[in-house]
Structure formats: C-alpha cells, structure tokens
Amino acid sequence: MSKVSIEDQLTSTLLQQTFLDGEVLDIEEYKKSVVSYVEIEQCVAVLSDFQADCSYIYAGNFGEFFGLSSENLIIDSAFEDCIFNKINSDDVTERHALELQYIQFLKNLPGEEYRKYSTFSRLRTSDSQNVNYINHRTMYLKKSSNGSIWLALCLYSPSGNLQTSTGIDGRIVNMQTGETIASEKYKSLSETLLSKRELEILKLAAKGNNSGQIAGFLNISVYTVRRHRQNIIQKMQVSNTTEALRTALVMGLIQV
Amino acid sequence: MSKVSIEDQLTSTLLQQTFLDGEVLDIEEYKKSVVSYVEIEQCVAVLSDFQADCSYIYAGNFGEFFGLSSENLIIDSAFEDCIFNKINSDDVTERHALELQYIQFLKNLPGEEYRKYSTFSRLRTSDSQNVNYINHRTMYLKKSSNGSIWLALCLYSPSGNLQTSTGIDGRIVNMQTGETIASEKYKSLSETLLSKRELEILKLAAKGNNSGQIAGFLNISVYTVRRHRQNIIQKMQVSNTTEALRTALVMGLIQV
Structure with a gap:
C-alpha cells in the first residue's frame, strides 16, 4: 500500500x-x-x-x-x-x-x-x-x-x-x-491521488453510508470496502474517514 | 466662474x-x-x-x-x-x-x-x-x-x-x-470639486426636483438655483444636468 x-x-x-x-x-x-x-x-x-x-x-x-x-x-x-x-x-x-x-x-x-x-x-x-x-x-x-x-x-x-x-x-x-x-477544481488531482473505486467509495461514505451499505451498492465484500477505506486514509494522510471526508471536501474531490 | x-x-x-x-x-x-x-x-x-x-x-x-x-x-x-x-x-x-x-x-x-x-x-x-x-x-x-x-x-x-x-x-x-x-468614496473630492451648496442642489435634483422646488426647499431664489446648476455643469465639464447627475453618481458624489 x-x-x-x-x-x-x-x-x-x-x-x-x-x-x-x-x-x-x-x-x-x-x-x-x-x-x-x-x-x-x-x-x-x-x-x-x-x-x-x-x-x-x-x-x-x-x-x-x-x-x-x-x-x-x-x-x-x-x-x-x-x-x-x-x-x-x-x-x-x-x-x-x-x-x-x-x-x-x-x-x-x-x-x-x-x-x-x-x-x-x-x-x-x-x-x-x-x-x-x-x-x-x-x-x-x-x-x-x-x-x-x-x-x-x-x-x-x-x-x-x-x-x-x-x-x-x-x-x-x-x-x-x-x-x-480549469475551474473544475482539482479534477486531475482526484484522478491521480485516489483510484476511481476509492473515489466512488468516498462519495458513498460522504452520503452517510457505512461499509456494509457501500459493499451492497458496489456488489463487493465488506472486507474489500474496508481495505479501500484504509487505503484512502493512508493516501490522504489523515487519521480516520471523517478527516478524509473533510479533506476531500476542502480539496473539491467530493461535493455535499 | x-x-x-x-x-x-x-x-x-x-x-x-x-x-x-x-x-x-x-x-x-x-x-x-x-x-x-x-x-x-x-x-x-x-x-x-x-x-x-x-x-x-x-x-x-x-x-x-x-x-x-x-x-x-x-x-x-x-x-x-x-x-x-x-x-x-x-x-x-x-x-x-x-x-x-x-x-x-x-x-x-x-x-x-x-x-x-x-x-x-x-x-x-x-x-x-x-x-x-x-x-x-x-x-x-x-x-x-x-x-x-x-x-x-x-x-x-x-x-x-x-x-x-x-x-x-x-x-x-x-x-x-x-x-x-477611505471606503466612503471620493468624499474629499466632493468637498473640493463642488461646494457644499452645489452638492446639496445636485442631491435634490437627483431626487427629481426642478429648480423651483429646489429653491423652495433651500429658501433661495430660482435664479440662484439656476446659477448654481450652471456652475455644477461647468465644474464637472458636462453638457447638462442629466449628464452631471450621471457623472456624480459614477463618482459616488451622490447616491440614488
């Protein structure tokens, strides 16, 4: 990782x-x-x-x-x-x-x-x-x-x-x-820092879904979702998902 | 003049x-x-x-x-x-x-x-x-x-x-x-370019008053009002009162 x-x-x-x-x-x-x-x-x-x-x-x-x-x-x-x-x-x-x-x-x-x-x-x-x-x-x-x-x-x-x-x-x-x-903020960054799947998971988490719900939406295992979340946290160098969401919001990677 | x-x-x-x-x-x-x-x-x-x-x-x-x-x-x-x-x-x-x-x-x-x-x-x-x-x-x-x-x-x-x-x-x-x-726009300019009385007359004109009405408000003769209006036009180097009002508005000398 x-x-x-x-x-x-x-x-x-x-x-x-x-x-x-x-x-x-x-x-x-x-x-x-x-x-x-x-x-x-x-x-x-x-x-x-x-x-x-x-x-x-x-x-x-x-x-x-x-x-x-x-x-x-x-x-x-x-x-x-x-x-x-x-x-x-x-x-x-x-x-x-x-x-x-x-x-x-x-x-x-x-x-x-x-x-x-x-x-x-x-x-x-x-x-x-x-x-x-x-x-x-x-x-x-x-x-x-x-x-x-x-x-x-x-x-x-x-x-x-x-x-x-x-x-x-x-x-x-x-x-x-x-x-x-490039008014569409940091678009290229979102493409290079996080993978498409990681971004997808972050967006679902931003809507209040837990790992189980995200797994259901994406038709993948809860274990896989958790692994992706861990990767997101490490890539963004934050402590938890809440911080990852806040940072992603600040960076314009996700919208509310 | x-x-x-x-x-x-x-x-x-x-x-x-x-x-x-x-x-x-x-x-x-x-x-x-x-x-x-x-x-x-x-x-x-x-x-x-x-x-x-x-x-x-x-x-x-x-x-x-x-x-x-x-x-x-x-x-x-x-x-x-x-x-x-x-x-x-x-x-x-x-x-x-x-x-x-x-x-x-x-x-x-x-x-x-x-x-x-x-x-x-x-x-x-x-x-x-x-x-x-x-x-x-x-x-x-x-x-x-x-x-x-x-x-x-x-x-x-x-x-x-x-x-x-x-x-x-x-x-x-x-x-x-x-x-x-000096956010109060061009205050000092209004004080130097136009006299206090001229500014007063300009403000009354901006409210749609004609010379007769202005004379009434200020308790001066219509002749005096007309003389002041002429001075304003010359000082601002414009052709008529309408232009004087537009310029004064642009300059922030008067508000609508």
Whole structure:
C-alpha cells in the first residue's frame, strides 16, 4: 500500500525531476528581478530552486505579518515551511493540490507558454482567533530544456477581501487575458491521488453510508470496502474517514 | 466662474507641483525595477515622471490587449492617453477622481509611509460590445524632498472577475495589511470639486426636483438655483444636468 499525502506528492513531483548535466542557470538575474518586484509590490516573495532544493525569501513591508525581517533569507528547502506554518493547514493542503493541478496543466503547454500562467488562491492564517486572508500566487519562471520546472516564484500579499468563504478560491489564471483555467477544481488531482473505486467509495461514505451499505451498492465484500477505506486514509494522510471526508471536501474531490 | 473638470484638476494637481532646483532623480534605477516587474507580472506598466511630464510604458504579454508592442515606449506626457482611450470614459473619470482622493490622502502621511499604499480599481474597456475588465493600480514610487510627487507607477492587468458592477470599485489599499482606506468614496473630492451648496442642489435634483422646488426647499431664489446648476455643469465639464447627475453618481458624489 502506498502512503502518499498531497504534500509528499507535490514534493516528490518537483524534487524528483531530472536536470541535465552541464545546464547552468544564472539565478542571480532572477534574484535581482525578484528584489525589484518586492520593492515595488512590498509583498513576500519566495524564489524556489528545485534543482538545488533551496529557496530565497524576500520580504517587503508585508514580511512583518509573518515575522520576517526585511533581510533576505536563504532556506535549505524548496518549500517554505516557515511560511506554511503560519497558514491554516487545510488551506495549505488545498494550495498544494492546486499546485499539482497547475503542474499537470503546464505539462501540456508548448514552449514558453507556461510563463503566461499563474495560480491564484486566498489562504487563511493559522490563527483561528483573528483570521486574516492572504493572496497567494505561484508562477514558474524557468524550466530546464528537458521540461523540468527549475525556478518557481511564490507571492504572498494581503487580501483586502475579508468575506469568509469555504475553500481557497483556487484558480489557474492566464495573466495575459485574465481567463480562469480549469475551474473544475482539482479534477486531475482526484484522478491521480485516489483510484476511481476509492473515489466512488468516498462519495458513498460522504452520503452517510457505512461499509456494509457501500459493499451492497458496489456488489463487493465488506472486507474489500474496508481495505479501500484504509487505503484512502493512508493516501490522504489523515487519521480516520471523517478527516478524509473533510479533506476531500476542502480539496473539491467530493461535493455535499 | 472656474471651469475645472476632474481630468484638468488631476493634471494640474500633479503637473503644477514645484520641484527643487538641483534635486536630481536617478530614474534609471526605477526604470530597471519596472522592467523586472513587468517581466514577472506580464502586465502593462506606466512609469510617469511629473517633473519632466513624460511617461515610460512597458508592455508584457498583456500589452497585446492595448495594441502595444513589447518594445518599450516613451511618451511626451505624464498621462497615458493612448491607454485611457481604450477604457470606458466614465471609468477613466472615476479613476481620475480616485487618484485625486489618493493624493489628498497621501499628503497627510509622514515620511516614507506613502510607499505602503496603492489604489485599486477595476475598469471597463471602451468597446461596449465586448466589455473586458482591467485591474488598475497606481502607486507613487518617489517624492521630492519638498513632498511633491515625482514618480508614479500605473499597472494594468487583466481582471479574472467578470461580474458586472456599477462603478470601478475604487479603493486605497494598505499593501502591508490589506486594509482598505477611505471606503466612503471620493468624499474629499466632493468637498473640493463642488461646494457644499452645489452638492446639496445636485442631491435634490437627483431626487427629481426642478429648480423651483429646489429653491423652495433651500429658501433661495430660482435664479440662484439656476446659477448654481450652471456652475455644477461647468465644474464637472458636462453638457447638462442629466449628464452631471450621471457623472456624480459614477463618482459616488451622490447616491440614488
């Protein structure tokens, strides 16, 4: 049985890419661009290098919000846990799921077209007493000539929109036209993380059916249903079916 | 009788500022920052120098939308009419009004605090058949040591939000906290463009009262009401009261 959480799936998708020997990236140019960007936008920007598995964090005024000083920071990971820790964990999971869908989407684009797209999401902070909303965007700045994603830029800025909402309003945006791509949320993710049968079982469980009832509907043994449920729990890296349902709902894998 | 349109008022506010002899701005650094910004954001950016009364236009992918080539453009005006012409003229007026309020607001901030704020608005294109929405932001990058606004940056990017709305959703945003400032729209503008009495008359006219009725309400002569109405029309640079009412509504000076 494989045990693959959304986070693990995203991490391995990006860090297990192959890079060509001898291909060198002039990251200094990109770092300068990001410094300029932050100077204008006053946001927090994280430039992640997936080949080196490290990140450069640049904090404008908005850095105060995360307790980041205005000094630039280098961290020994392509994933900025120091920021994720300050964001609602359900929202981080959903954001990771959006990134997986984004990678899937970009794979099918020709040439430099990927530079036209960015993700957008709106994340809650982890402080449940004083919820603040953060606009989060990701764009890929550079691919290797073999198609591997080399450099990503994550942007964190305050959201003026204080309306409560379920989910992160995750979108893939065409920055040239404003068009929103793949509004059917995380469809490709549901296809890759859970099997068709697992999804079927999760949907029946969401409707309040127990394992016996699900077995009856699908004409399989209760033992098989239980095995599938266990796999779902492990794949989603949750403790029980209730959590699996909540996470699947957040991720848009199932609807109520 | 003065004849001051919103556009004239904004133009004179920014172009009739005084700059100190001998104070030199290294605009090249700012130009480089904007080039980097556009490279990442793929938007259209206009860097306006109010001392020299000229603008530098940088077009990322979104430039195609305005028919701008990716080559950088220098224009002989701090106001980018080549872009304004492609935007709904009511929205341009309302955007100018927002800028006037923004200038007013920034005047009261100490030191470098003005760098924390930006305006946000959502403008319709001038093509009434195929309306597209454009996110528009302005921020001031540099003031002279005497407080005059030296360099402004206007950013045009596609809006993914296609909901129709009345008005431009104009806001002054604290980029550090996301807080929206001065939600009571263009209050300070209404105070500077129209007199208290003119505003009173406009509000009564909006309720369908004719000059005679307004004269009765305010206990003044019909002649005085007519004179005020004429002043309003000239100040707002419109042809008649109907247009004045429509413009005032768009600007948020009056409510229905």
